[in-house]
Amino acid sequence: MPQEWVWARVIYEACCGGLVGLGTDEKTLTSAIVLNWGTREVLRDALLHFFMWKRGQMVTLEELIYGEIDSDSLRLVMLDFLSGSIALHGLCS
Numbered sequence: 001m002p003q004e005w006v007w008a009r010v011i012y013e014a015c016c017g018g019l020v021g022l023g024t025d026e027k028t029l030t031s032a033i034v035l036n037w038g039t040r041e042v043l044r045d046a047l048l049h050f051f052m053w054k055r056g057q058m059v060t061l062e063e064l065i066y067g068e069i070d071s072d073s074l075r076l077v078m079l080d081f082l083s084g085s086i087a088l089h090g091l092c093s
Helices: 003-016 026-035 037-055 061-068 072-083
Strands: none
Touching (some): 003 026, 003 037, 003 061, 026 037, 026 072, 037 061, 037 072, 061 072
């Protein structure tokens, strides 16, 4: 199994509460971002495919981030990590 798929699973579990479904694990999510900063393009694609596989529907990066992460600052980091550019959608309203 490619490394990016393993990290996609880690991020999925961190965003969706893992086995117990109790919110976002921000420490694990942050660690996954830091450890994979150099391979974010490949990981982004794997993450979107992983969410499609788990949920049975396509998801956009914004839907993923705004649907699963409550912290505005962590959303900003995730948007920068996954898209490569900082987006301020909803943070300045």
